[in-house]
Amino acid sequence: MSATYRALASVVMLIGFYVVALLQLAAVIALGVWLFGHTTGLITGKLLLPLVVALGAVGVGMWKAIRTKSEPAPGLVLDERAAPGLWATVRELAASVGTRAPDEIRLVPEVNAAVGEQSRLLGLVGGRRTLYVGLPLLQAMRSDQLRSVLAHELGHYSGRHTRLGGVAYRGRLAIGETIERISPRNPVGWVFKGYALLYLMVDNAASRRQELEADRASVALAGTEAATSALRTLPALDAAWAFYMRRYVESGWSAGLAPDDLFGGFVELLDARRDEIDALRENAPEREPSRWDTHPPIGVRVAAMTAAAPTTAGADDRPARTLLADVGGAGRQLQALVVAHGSRRVLPWPEFVAESVAADVQRQADGIYRAAGRFTGTPTPGLSTVLDLVRSGRLGEFAEGFFDGATxxxxxxxxxxxxxxxxxxxxxxxxxARWELSWSGPARLVGPGGEPWDLAEVAKLAVVPASLDEALARLAELGVDVTGATVVQARASARNADLIGGLANIKIDGREHDVLVLDNGLVLIADPGKAGEGEKRLTTLVGSVPVAELAGRHPYLPYEEITSVEVRREVPLKATLTLFDGRTVQMQELMASEFLEKHSRDTLLKVFRRING
Structure with a gap:
């Protein structure tokens, strides 16, 4: 019933969207007639043009929505030989909920499961069905937990949620396309944006009801314990996957490397950090419900599951990965399909981690070396430069820049x-020495025979002039050449940088630029385009290309090269940046400037205050 309600509500709301457009068109025509009778044709045209353009966006949005086809998401199609247990389970569950089994099962790289159906005639005629199963779920869950997840997804089929969900999808697409094409300053857009919020509120409420309906199938076919524990496992598993990508994969990826078994590494992490993941599952914070959510909070769903009549379907604590014939091989095939390695060197995990951490440590060292080069005027600074500062008693003066407020x-x-x-x-x-992989903690520095190397005590000796020679003697005994450690990257890059803001159409030294604000520098994009489209332009730009790549294409100004900033006016912003080489950069916000997000100017001002200490 909720599926029918959702489709009906979507159709009615979508029709209402275009009724609003027709009413506005009538209002524009009436306004045009009145203006033409009281003003010149030129003035009438200038006043009506933005309104007509906005209404034209409605037609474009609807046309694109109608023509859009829902294609299956990329993934590894699993046949009977690759996943005999999974197919048998899915068919059994489909029969139990009284629905047709999916036509294909696709393995995907997300911590998620989903279903799709390529229906026709607004859902009156069913189409090809696809079940998506995230490989991390198969790697981390028990068989009965995965069974509950699959039962939930198949419950969407039996409730006809996917059959008529295409109507809601096209409604969202049509409204989204329309809003995107209307300038934020256009008054017609304000009406459509308000209506879009109402549409999303109604559609999301129906979506939440459907999730609770599908949960009933999960409890009935897998049991209350399996269903609730699987639901609580999802956010913990999602956090574990994010941690894995951030801590183990991203630094090497940005250094031009790739692991040869991306998904296999996640299994190793799960096994090594089982206690931490269990703690995440047990202590997951409860989230307050929101009218904008498409899914109810997990606490609400668990409460609904436990309030239903308890079921005790047979527990099955076997690893869900046994449902695939070869989960490791499937992971490598999936990686080949969905991961674009480009020119990166693909390495086994031990070598990948060793080179990844070494590159990251070199990046940190380069930042120190560049600072030492600016401080001493040395063109090619290195460890010897820093040690000379220790010997001459100037280390404290140099180190002040690293520790705010310290003597x-x-x-x-x-x-x-x-x-x-x-x-x-x-x-x-x-x-x-080399960096050794550890799945249970940070990588360890080890010596030639694999013995742990800890240079913390030597480092303490090396920062004191009186004990510097002792430190150098110990390093020599270990075979460490201090003269060979020099800067590799002579100028800071945007590798591993995060985007924190953006300003469109501001003047840099008298010339208009778009400026991307990263956490370690500014990307300056000259002659970006006309004002009035800046927010949309920035959003499109950062959504299509990694910021590190943008910093390689356009002038990049690292914060470490800015010695001070004089802010002469905060709103609209007007500032002078003074660089270490004596050059200055003038920055001026215009009345037509726009922001990537509303706090971008405040974010940039915080950066300036940090530079000034």
Missing amino acids: RKEAAAAFAGPMETLLDNAAVRSGR
Whole structure:
């Protein structure tokens, strides 16, 4: 019933959207007639043009929505030989909920499961069905937990949610396309945006009801314990996947490397950090319901499951991965299908981690070396440059820039931390140490025989002039060449940088630019395009290309090269940036400037305050 309600509501709301458009068209025509009788034709045209353009966007949005085809998401299609257990389970569950089994099962790289149907005639005629199963679910869940997830998804089929969901999808698409094409300053757009919010509110409420309906199938066919535990496992597993990608994959990926078994590594992490993941599952924070959510909060869903008549379907604590004939091989096939390695070197996990961490430590060392080069005027700085500062008693003066509020004496002592990074880097570059993979904790620095190397004590000696020679003697005994550790990247890059804001159509040294604000620098895009389209242009730009790639295409100004910022006016922004080489950069916000998000100017001002200390 909820599926019919959702489709009907979507159709009615979508019709209402275009009724609003027709009413506005009638209002524009009436306004045009009145204006033509009281003003010149030129003035009438200028006043009506933006309204007519906005109404034209309605037609374009509807046309694109009608023509859009829902294609299956990319993934590995699993046949009977690859997943005999999974297919048998899916067919059994489909029969139990009284629905037709899917035509194909696709393995996907997300912590998620979903169903789709390519229906026709607004859902009156069914079409090809696809069940999507996230490989991380198969890797992490018990068989009965995965059974509950599959029962939930098949419950969407039996409730006809997918059959008529295409209507809701096209409604969202049509309204979204329309809103995107109307300028934020156009008054017609304000009416449509308000209506779009109403549409989403109604459609999302229906979607939440459908999720609760599908949950009933999950409880009935897998049991209350399996269904509730699977539901609570999902956010913990999602957090574990995000941690895995951030901690183990991303740094090597940005350094031009790729692991040879991306999904196999996740299994290793799950096995090594089982206790941590269990704690995440048990202590997941409850989230308040929101009218904008398409799914009810997990707490609400669990409460509904436990309030229903308890069921005790047979427990099955076997790993869900046994439902595939070869889960490791499937993971490697999936990686080949959905991961674009480009020119990256593909390495086994031990080598991937060793080179990834070494590259990251080199990046940290380069930042220190560049600072030492600016401080001393040395063109090719390295570890020797920093050690010379120690010997001459100037380390505290140099280190003040790394520790806000510290005295020179305090900064020199605290520099033992950065010094350890420099010594680790020198040990690896000397070929005497390497980084060893650990799935249960950070990578470890080990020596030639695999013995742990800890240079923290040597680093403490190396920041004190009186004990510097002892530190150098110990390093020599270990075979570490301090003279070979020099800067590799002479200028900071945007690798591993995060986007934190954006400003469109602001003047840089008198010339209009779009400016992307990263957490370590500014990307300056000259002659970006006309004002009035800046927010849309920035959104499209950052959604299509990684910021590191944009920083490679356009002038990039790292914050570390800015010595001070004079903000002469905050709103609209007017500032002078002074660089370490003596050059200045003038920045001026215009009345027509737009922001990627509304706090972008405030974010940039915070960066300027941080630069000024």
